[in-house]
Amino acid sequence: xxxxxxxxxxxxxxxxxxxxxxxxxxxxxxxxxxxxxxxxxxxxxxxxxxxxxxxxxxxxxxxxxxxxxxxxxxxxxxxxxxxxxxxxxxxxxxxxxxxxxxxxxxxxxxxxxxxxxxxxxxxxxxxxxxxxxxxxxxxxxxxxxxxxxxxxxxxxxxxxxxxxxxxxxxxxxxxxxxxxxxxxxxxxxxxxxxxxxxxxxxxxxxxxxxxxxxxxxxxxxxxxxxxxxxxxxxxxxxxxxxxxxxxxxxxxxxxxxxxxxxxxxxxxxx
Amino acid sequence: xxxxxxxxxxxxxxxxxxxxxxxxxxxxxxxxxxxxxxxxxxxxxxxxxxxxxxxxxxxxxxxxxxxxxxxxxxxxxxxxxxxxxxxxxxxxxxxxxxxxxxxxxxxxxxxxxxxxxxxxxxxxxxxxxxxxxxxxxxxxxxxxxxxxxxxxxxxxxxxxxxxxxxxxxxxxxxxxxxxxxxxxxxxxxxxxxxxxxxxxxxxxxxxxxxxxxxxxxxxxxxxxxxxxxxxxxxxxxxxxxxxx
Numbered sequence: 432x433x434x435x436x437x438x439x440x441x442x443x444x445x446x447x448x449x450x451x452x453x454x455x456x457x458x459x460x461x462x463x464x465x466x467x468x469x470x471x472x473x474x475x476x477x478x479x480x481x482x483x484x485x486x487x488x489x490x491x492x493x494x495x496x497x498x499x500x501x502x503x504x505x506x507x508x509x510x511x512x513x514x515x516x517x518x519x520x521x522x523x524x525x526x527x528x529x530x531x532x533x534x535x536x537x538x539x540x541x542x543x544x545x546x547x548x549x550x551x552x553x554x555x556x557x558x559x560x561x562x563x564x565x566x567x568x569x570x571x572x573x574x575x576x577x578x579x580x581x582x583x584x585x586x587x588x589x590x591x592x593x594x595x596x597x598x599x600x601x602x603x604x605x606x607x608x609x610x611x612x613x614x615x616x617x618x619x620x621x622x623x624x625x626x627x628x629x630x631x632x633x634x635x636x637x638x639x640x641x642x643x644x645x646x647x648x649x650x651x652x653x654x655x656x657x658x659x660x661x662x663x664x665x666x667x668x669x670x671x672x673x674x675x676x677x678x679x680x681x682x683x684x685x686x687x688x689x690x691x692x693x694x695x696x697x698x699x700x701x
Numbered sequence: 702x703x704x705x706x707x708x709x710x711x712x713x714x715x716x717x718x719x720x721x722x723x724x725x726x727x728x729x730x731x732x733x734x735x736x737x738x739x740x741x742x743x744x745x746x747x748x749x750x751x752x753x754x755x756x757x758x759x760x761x762x763x764x765x766x767x768x769x770x771x772x773x774x775x776x777x778x779x780x781x782x783x784x785x786x787x788x789x790x791x792x793x794x795x796x797x798x799x800x801x802x803x804x805x806x807x808x809x810x811x812x813x814x815x816x817x818x819x820x821x822x823x824x825x826x827x828x829x830x831x832x833x834x835x836x837x838x839x840x841x842x843x844x845x846x847x848x849x850x851x852x853x854x855x856x857x858x859x860x861x862x863x864x865x866x867x868x869x870x871x872x873x874x875x876x877x878x879x880x881x882x883x884x885x886x887x888x889x890x891x892x893x894x895x896x897x898x899x900x901x902x903x904x905x906x907x908x909x910x911x912x913x914x915x916x917x918x919x920x921x922x923x924x925x926x927x928x929x930x931x932x933x934x935x936x937x938x939x940x941x942x943x944x945x
Contacts, residue, residue: 500913501906502866504873504885509902516898539896621761628763632873639769646773662773670762670770677761 451641457551458627458638461559465623468563470616473570474605480575491571498568503622507629510561511554519545554633566623573615578604580611610688610695617684624676628669642669704897708904711887716908718883721796722868726803727861733804734811741816752812759809764802764867768874771802795875803871807864814860818853819845851927858920862913869909884908 442448479491498506516539523545531542540546549557581604589603630637646662740752759767775783775793783789791797822845830844869885877886888905892898 497910500910502869502885502909504869505888505902505906505909508885508889509898509906512892512898512902516896538894625763625765628765629870629873639766643769660773660777663770663777666766666770666773669766670758673762673766674758 447641447645450636451638451645454636454638454641457555457630457635461555461562461630462624462627464556464559465562465566465627466620468560469566469570469619469623472563472567473574473616473619476567476571477574477578478600480571481578491575495568495571495575498565499572503565503626504629504632506565507558507561507626508632510564511549511557511633514557514560515547515549516540519547522547551635554635555630558630558633558635562623562626566619566626569619569622570616573619574608574612577608577610577612577615581607607695610691613684613688613691617680617688620680620684621677624680625673628673638669638672642666704900705904708891708901709907711891712884712904712908715882715884715887716912718872718881719865719868719909720912722799722803722871722883723861723865725800726807727864729800729804730807730811730864733808734815737808737812738815738819741812742819756809756812756816759806760813764806765870765874767806768798768802768871771805772798772875795871795878796881798875799868799871803864803867806867807860810860810863811857814853814856815849817856818849821852822848854920854924854927858917858924861920862916865912865916866909 476491476494479487480495482488482491519540523541526544527542531544535542585603585607586599589599594602627637628639631640642665643662646660646665648660649657651657737752737756740748741756743749743752772793775798779789779793783792826844826848827840830840835843868883872883872886882890884905888901891901
């Protein structure tokens with residue numbers, strides 16, 4: 432019994448497993464940075480959508496409807512690739528000579544010097560930005576709705592105090608908007624958390640990739656078959672992990688809601 | 702421009718796989734969701750806890766993980782269960798596993814929508830039905846269900862479109878069998894050939910947008926039919942009205 436326990440304690444703390452545990456940081460970073468960027472893009476989009484200038488308004492509504500109209504995976508894959516190619520094209524206009532372009536056999540980049548190698552950090556940043564862009568479109572809708580839910584009397588009062596349009600927007604409108612936006616933003620946050628499972632599609636060695644590697648049938652020439660296909664057990668762990676994260680986020684948003692709703696909402700929904 | 706039309710032609714058969722995954726999972730998911738929603742509203746503590754737990758688990762975890770989990774579970778049962786029964790080629794086929802996981806997933810999301818609608822059914826309508834002496838089944842069929850589906854339909858339409866969008870990740874988690882590639886895999890292989898991200902992914906996006914619009918249109922027609930007891934909204938005018 433104790434021998435078994437010692438074996439399992441050793442098994443789940445071997446080097447590969449420790450790397451797996453460490454890779455949870457990528458998921459957390461992507462979720463936090465993606466969430467923060469989604470709020471930023473959402474605020475920008477909602478302000479554009481609220482603008483009195485037709486051009487801005489069109490940009491805001493096109494952004495939110497187009498990005499919400501295509502699958503998140505598509506945009507999640509497309510944005511980092513497109514950004515990488517854009518940078519490589521920009522670099523290629525500076526560093527490529529006619530000879531090096533002629534010497535290039537692959538269809539991309541234009542010449543070998545313009546190649547931009549992306550490591551995990553770069554991909555993680557790009558993944559966070561594209562999470563922010565995708566879910567910023569959802570947040571745009573949420574925040575746009577919340578801004579319209581702010582009682583008109585509050586804005587009129589602010590104007591009566593002699594505030595300029597910008598002051599009304601920043602000091603009253605956006606500050607009072609959060610209470611109405613929080614339930615919707617909580618939904619967007621849940622979507623972001625679930626979308627972090629896609630990081631492995633961008634060649635980041637994240638929790639999903641490691642679960643696959645660790646669970647795959649393990650055969651050593653000296654020992655024979657160490658274990659057969661254990662992948663579903665590792666995926667079950669991830670399944671439970673994500674449910675736990677969802678549960679924690681729900682509790683956190685409830686507490687936040689109770690705090691921000693003080694004095695504004697007479698009754699906080701449970 | 703030539704490449705654009707080429708891509709449109711190449712991806713036309715690919716979109717059929719996405720439509721198949723969505724169409725195969727929507728009816729079953731719908732039926733399962735009705736039972737789950739009733740279970741979540743049920744006074745029986747066991748049924749209630751089970752449906753609540755199911756809905757929470759499947760809404761709280763990513764579809765991507767669910768795909769991996771169920772597929773690897775099916776794989777590990779292959780030697781002991783599917784092989785002896787001689788159905789391993791069928792059970793492990795992505796065209797079977799894909800809709801299976803999508804059904805499990807969409808049932809949870811749809812059940813939550815139906816549960817919300819169930820709670821929003823006017824209390825007075827149910828009381829009136831009871832006062833008429835209707836049995837529980839009659840109450841459900843004649844009063845609760847028509848109210849529920851009308852309340853839930855707009856949200857359900859959104860869920861169907863999201864399900865269609867979710868079919869984009871099926872083949873990132875499941876093996877691609879021969880030429881059976883969906884939109885995303887086709888776009889990705891085309892991209893890996895000539896590195897033209899803007900063209901291939903845009904064409905895939907156009908297909909997704911088009912099918913989503915068709916879904917919105919069809920479900921809008923059904924919604925109009927469901928709401929036919931209400932006075933119709935005045936239609937758009939295309940010419941100014943000179944005289945009143």
